[in-house]
Amino acid sequence: MAKVLDNLRAWGLLALFSALFIGPLTVMAGVNKPVLERGKGERCVEDTEFMRRNHMALLKHHRDETMRRGIRTTKHSLKGCVDCHASSKTGSVASTKEDFCMACHVYTGVKLDCWDCHATKPMKLYRPAATPGVAPQRVQQ
Amino acid sequence: MSEQNLNPDNSERRAFLKAGAVVTGAAVAPGVLLFGVAQARAPEEPASDKIRWGMLIDTTKCASGCDDCVRACNTENGLSGATGPQDSQWIRKLNIRHLKSGVETSLPMLCQHCEHPPCVDVCPTGASMKRADGIVLVDRHICIGCRYCMMACPYKARSFVHEPLTDQNPEVPRGKGCVESCTFCVQKVDRGENTTACVEACNAAGHKAMLFGDLNDPQSEIAQAMKTYATTEVRADLRLNTGVRYRGI
Numbered sequence A: 001m002a003k004v005l006d007n008l009r010a011w012g013l014l015a016l017f018s019a020l021f022i023g024p025l026t027v028m029a030g031v032n033k034p035v036l037e038r039g040k041g042e043r044c045v046e047d048t049e050f051m052r053r054n055h056m057a058l059l060k061h062h063r064d065e066t067m068r069r070g071i072r073t074t075k076h077s078l079k080g081c082v083d084c085h086a087s088s089k090t091g092s093v094a095s096t097k098e099d100f101c102m103a104c105h106v107y108t109g110v111k112l113d114c115w116d117c118h119a120t121k122p123m124k125l126y127r128p129a130a131t132p133g134v135a136p137q138r139v140q141q
Numbered sequence B: 001m002s003e004q005n006l007n008p009d010n011s012e013r014r015a016f017l018k019a020g021a022v023v024t025g026a027a028v029a030p031g032v033l034l035f036g037v038a039q040a041r042a043p044e045e046p047a048s049d050k051i052r053w054g055m056l057i058d059t060t061k062c063a064s065g066c067d068d069c070v071r072a073c074n075t076e077n078g079l080s081g082a083t084g085p086q087d088s089q090w091i092r093k094l095n096i097r098h099l100k101s102g103v104e105t106s107l108p109m110l111c112q113h114c115e116h117p118p119c120v121d122v123c124p125t126g127a128s129m130k131r132a133d134g135i136v137l138v139d140r141h142i143c144i145g146c147r148y149c150m151m152a153c154p155y156k157a158r159s160f161v162h163e164p165l166t167d168q169n170p171e172v173p174r175g176k177g178c179v180e181s182c183t184f185c186v187q188k189v190d191r192g193e194n195t196t197a198c199v200e201a202c203n204a205a206g207h208k209a210m211l212f213g214d215l216n217d218p219q220s221e222i223a224q225a226m227k228t229y230a231t232t233e234v235r236a237d238l239r240l241n242t243g244v245r246y247r248g249i
Helices: A001-030 A048-069 A078-085 A100-108 B010-039 B069-079 B118-122 B146-152 B188-192 B197-204 B221-228
Strands: B053-058 B091-097 B104-110 B126-131 B134-139 B211-215 B244-247
Touching: A048 A078, B053 B104, B053 B221, B069 B091, B069 B197, B118 B126, B118 B146, B197 B211, B211 B221
Parallel strands: B053 B244
Antiparallel strands: B053 B211, B091 B104, B126 B134
16 A cells, blocks of 8 residues: 555656656747737838848948938938837837847847947937936935 | 238239128128028938038136036936046036136036047047047947047046946937047937037027037138137147137136
8 A cells, every 4th residue: 555655656746847847848849939019100111021131231331321421311220110119018129028129139049239328219208317407416326 | 032022912912802702702691591501411411521510618608607518418418417437427517727817717628529539549449430520429339448538538528338328318329338428419410400409508598608510611600709709729739620619718
């Protein structure tokens, strides 16, 4: 009788371990593809297929044109991307893992540092920290 | 031997040239509109080297306790306004006193947008750059944060961003690890507003101590003012040909 109980306990433990360790493995094998929220407007500035592969090249070219030569066209500007693709929930393109930029970049494991400097929200959501004519408070550290 | 001795008619020739200049000036004057159109360039048009942006600061009108220009700059560019040793300051107010006479002067100090900028000379990556229209900028995409430019600048005009930033102005990207300084509000200039936040604030406060404009255009307010009275470059001995000039120092 004791042997039967031991056997049962052993099987029970085995089942528990499988639930703990094998379960997640099966889930990881099938990571969902990123789901992107549709941007504003009829269509993107270029074909979606083209943008998927080449958006970084367009942005890099445009950044140099704007920064170095002062060309401020909006077609391939990062601000333009943000204006159309900011999430309807967070208002941002990169504040959560579901937001437009992060969805694919998290999926592919490609780190991007655009948002260390650039605002992730459109201009209309920007609130200046300081009010005009009022001296900002000194932040104690 | 001077040229005048060789040409006895020189005075007449000069008078003729002067008259010509007056006539040309009159002919150009109705073209003010034309000039305005040329200044507000199209978005696809690059900055032109025909323009050189500059600023003239009249220290006789600058009030010693006033820091409206500094606060306006902070608001426009999303700076915290804190003045600790590691905080960014793109423009700051200085009070100076002449050691012998005791004359006290108050003035704003900012990037002087030199024609021959030492920051650009020393930059090892080419991130420090001068745009065609004379605005000196930092290309943060290639700035490695070495801070040579901060040491090279005779005006202490540059700051380094030490901490991560959030909620930047979409028009003024800034971030940790890069050097930054006054941009002459390049986002406003490129929109065709042709003014800066500090100058607007100074005018709004009624001091009118700051003028912003095109140094290359003889009709511009700033060029006219510089023709009217003597102006000084800070550290003129360095022969950097600064874009920011001062009166009364």
